[in-house]
Amino acid sequence: MPIDWTPLAEVLDRHSRFLVTTHVRPDGDALGSAQGMAELIEARGKTARLVMPSAVPPRYAFLDPDRRFARFGDPGATADELRDFDALLILDLSSWSQLGEMAPWVRDFSGTRLIIDHHQSADDLGAIVLKDPTAEATGALVLEAAEALGVPISPSMATALLTALAMDTGWFRHASVTPATFRAAARLLEAGADAHTLYRQLYEQNTPGRLRLIGTALSRLRLDADGRIAYTTVERADFEQSGAIPPETEDLVDYTVSIAGVEVGLLFIEQLKGGIKLSLRARSDFDCARLAARFGGGGHRAAAGAPLPDPLQASLPAVLDAVRSQLAQNPGTPA
Numbered sequence: 001m002p003i004d005w006t007p008l009a010e011v012l013d014r015h016s017r018f019l020v021t022t023h024v025r026p027d028g029d030a031l032g033s034a035q036g037m038a039e040l041i042e043a044r045g046k047t048a049r050l051v052m053p054s055a056v057p058p059r060y061a062f063l064d065p066d067r068r069f070a071r072f073g074d075p076g077a078t079a080d081e082l083r084d085f086d087a088l089l090i091l092d093l094s095s096w097s098q099l100g101e102m103a104p105w106v107r108d109f110s111g112t113r114l115i116i117d118h119h120q121s122a123d124d125l126g127a128i129v130l131k132d133p134t135a136e137a138t139g140a141l142v143l144e145a146a147e148a149l150g151v152p153i154s155p156s157m158a159t160a161l162l163t164a165l166a167m168d169t170g171w172f173r174h175a176s177v178t179p180a181t182f183r184a185a186a187r188l189l190e191a192g193a194d195a196h197t198l199y200r201q202l203y204e205q206n207t208p209g210r211l212r213l214i215g216t217a218l219s220r221l222r223l224d225a226d227g228r229i230a231y232t233t234v235e236r237a238d239f240e241q242s243g244a245i246p247p248e249t250e251d252l253v254d255y256t257v258s259i260a261g262v263e264v265g266l267l268f269i270e271q272l273k274g275g276i277k278l279s280l281r282a283r284s285d286f287d288c289a290r291l292a293a294r295f296g297g298g299g300h301r302a303a304a305g306a307p308l309p310d311p312l313q314a315s316l317p318a319v320l321d322a323v324r325s326q327l328a329q330n331p332g333t334p335a
């Protein structure tokens with residue numbers, strides 16, 4: 001269902017100082033759509049400020065060369081300092097929990113609130129809601145809005161919106177992708193986005209240390225439960241030997257579930273301060289959050305984690321046992 005953008009045009013006409021925000025742990029769609037919206041507001045001759053409940057992850061720092069994104073609560077972006085904005089534009093979320101530490105401030109904000117989003121779930125945030133759950137990315141909605149309002153797409157806006165569209169569709173691979181997705185991408189390329197450079201900035205920034213660490217972890221990969229479980233470890237000494245740092249273990253767990261037939265993937269990372277960080281991924285209806293909760297962690301059905309206080313020799317068999325028994329209750333419907 002195409003969105004009628006009249007309410008957005010009215011809000012933009014009526015006010016002059018806008019705060020633009022997005023969800024905690026922002027991804028490419030969150031950052032890209034928020035930045036695109038800030039530029040849209042400025043193109044209408046108004047003021048836009050970007051403030052969100054989390055910091056910009058290092059991976060996306062290239063999107064924000066002028067350091068425009070502020071983290072809520074940091075100097076210059078404290079609750080007090082943000083008081084005199086007229087309107088709050090909320091991108092890519094519709095629930096209080098996704099606002100993190102910013103939620104109480106948003107609750108108290110007395111100006112106009114407007115949501116642009118594509119998530120199914122929705123709390124009542126007391127906002128004007130412009131939502132299309134069939135949209136593949138909130139960035140696609142911001143592009144629609146800009147075109148409906150006759151705002152020209154600048155090269156930096158095009159880059160932000162292509163980031164949003166590409167990241168929320170797994171680079172145009174997910175089931176949400178339609179011919180319209182590629183038409184939107186084409187318009188963004190025509191407006192100056194560069195897909196080749198963007199991909200390189202997002203996916204080809206590995207350090208040699210990270211690749212060495214991945215190599216070590218993959219060489220230790222083990223299968224269990226007739227190939228339904230795959231697991232591996234990152235040990236403390238691996239960091240020194242590879243030259244990698246702990247944040248460089250990001251996404252490493254995804255290799256475990258890339259094996260055909262694997263339903264549950266586990267990564268055990270020895271922490272420098274002691275204990276283990278467990279990451280879980282599922283590719284069936286196995287409930288990772290339920291497993292993680294047994295060990296004091298949490299997360300989602302398909303992805304969860306837990307901090308384990310005991311050393312690897314004790315933690316690993318205990319977790320494997322728990323995964324095996326949860327799998328046994330569950331005949332499994334591989335996805």
Ligand SMILES: [Mn+2]
Pocket residue numbers: 029030092118137138168
């Ligand atoms: Mn999104």
